[in-house]
Amino acid sequence: MAIAARKTKAGAPAKAAAKAPAKTAAKSTPKGAAKAIPNVPTFTKEEELHAYREMLLIRRFEEKAGQMYGMGLIGGFCHLYIGQEAVVIGMQMASKDGDQVITGYRDHGHMLACGMESRGVMAELTGRRGGYSHGKGGSMHMFSREKNFYGGHGIVGAQVSLGAGLGFANWYRQDGRVSMAYFGDGAANQGQVYESFNMAQLWKLPVVFVIENNRYAMGTSVNRASAQTDFSKRGVSFGIPGEQVDGMDVRAVREAASRAIEHARSGKGPYILEMQTYRYRGHSMSDPAKYRSKDEVQRMREEHDPIEQVRGRLTREHKLGEDEFKAIDAKVREIVNDAAEFATHDPEPDVSELWTDILLEPAQA
Ligand SMILES: Cc1ncc(C[n+]2csc(CCOP(=O)(O)OP(=O)(O)O)c2C)c(N)n1
Ligand SMILES: [Mg+2]
Numbered sequence: 001m002a003i004a005a006r007k008t009k010a011g012a013p014a015k016a017a018a019k020a021p022a023k024t025a026a027k028s029t030p031k032g033a034a035k036a037i038p039n040v041p042t043f044t045k046e047e048e049l050h051a052y053r054e055m056l057l058i059r060r061f062e063e064k065a066g067q068m069y070g071m072g073l074i075g076g077f078c079h080l081y082i083g084q085e086a087v088v089i090g091m092q093m094a095s096k097d098g099d100q101v102i103t104g105y106r107d108h109g110h111m112l113a114c115g116m117e118s119r120g121v122m123a124e125l126t127g128r129r130g131g132y133s134h135g136k137g138g139s140m141h142m143f144s145r146e147k148n149f150y151g152g153h154g155i156v157g158a159q160v161s162l163g164a165g166l167g168f169a170n171w172y173r174q175d176g177r178v179s180m181a182y183f184g185d186g187a188a189n190q191g192q193v194y195e196s197f198n199m200a201q202l203w204k205l206p207v208v209f210v211i212e213n214n215r216y217a218m219g220t221s222v223n224r225a226s227a228q229t230d231f232s233k234r235g236v237s238f239g240i241p242g243e244q245v246d247g248m249d250v251r252a253v254r255e256a257a258s259r260a261i262e263h264a265r266s267g268k269g270p271y272i273l274e275m276q277t278y279r280y281r282g283h284s285m286s287d288p289a290k291y292r293s294k295d296e297v298q299r300m301r302e303e304h305d306p307i308e309q310v311r312g313r314l315t316r317e318h319k320l321g322e323d324e325f326k327a328i329d330a331k332v333r334e335i336v337n338d339a340a341e342f343a344t345h346d347p348e349p350d351v352s353e354l355w356t357d358i359l360l361e362p363a364q365a
Helices: 011-019 045-070 085-094 108-113 118-125 158-173 191-202 250-265 294-304 306-316 322-345 351-355
Strands: 100-102 179-184 207-213 242-246 271-276
Touching (some): 118 322, 158 179, 242 250
Parallel strands (some): 100 179
């Protein structure tokens, strides 16, 4: 469930940002906040509040999913998005209703950002009938045509070709939509990514390729796996423009996203955004993350946390008080607890469901 009104979310602030010359953020570096980046636009109080609420919802949802996994309520794989929240929220703030999102298996945050219900996502994690795939898909396999979320894919890189396909459909229908295909630094080394880049640029498809560079692909760091670690350059041989973005700063993400989406929507073709981000948890719930030091994780949390950055600005620049933060936190916890409660008590799918949703019946085709 969205905590802020969905209809007012994205388009308006993004459009304003695209048209008006952006005011830039103060250059001082407050204690505990990320280093100030020149030319990062300022957000209004409403935009900061929106980003704060939406990112906090993802964080608390993921923490709860982690707890429920530990309690044995969630089976199979479960990949948490904690630390990367600013990427999908900043992108959504620049998108319009109707734009599509497709991603890999680290997908709960994207679903919530698209406005899918917390209850339906959590109930899918626990395999219950109220889940988005009626409890038969689990963490990596949820979809919502209504919210333009196209999965949820367990095959690394598959979503890139499918995302280009969504772009092709948009182009074919001339419906003004843009598809946003998210994938990781590891997935960026897949062959099909480059076949998709080629076709997307050849046909000038409205696609934004969002590379979430969280520095690791399972236990392998980018430096050990990638000959070119500047992922914004991965489209150079196809003539696709790209840029590197501080993916921990929601303002920088929204700013770059506005440029990229505008480029794609106006018929100029695809655009690559490398989001420099970080995952705090292991690759999946079963990963003890021994390939990196605790200090490295701690430093990212203390110096770059996307939610703390917004909280700091709301406190300093918009004078938000403790009581107001507590009220937001309470509302978010209420949504997440309600989802967990529902996902714990909703019944499992009926056995007869084993035979449904397997083949598309001719009548449905
Ligand atoms: C085609 C394919 N190869 C390998 C795997 C196993 N696998 C699952 S996740 C993953 C790492 C991907 O890392 P990255 O793209 O950086 O995304 P992140 O997990 O960091 O979000 C691998 C190798 C898979 N699911 N599919
Ligand atoms: Mg990665």
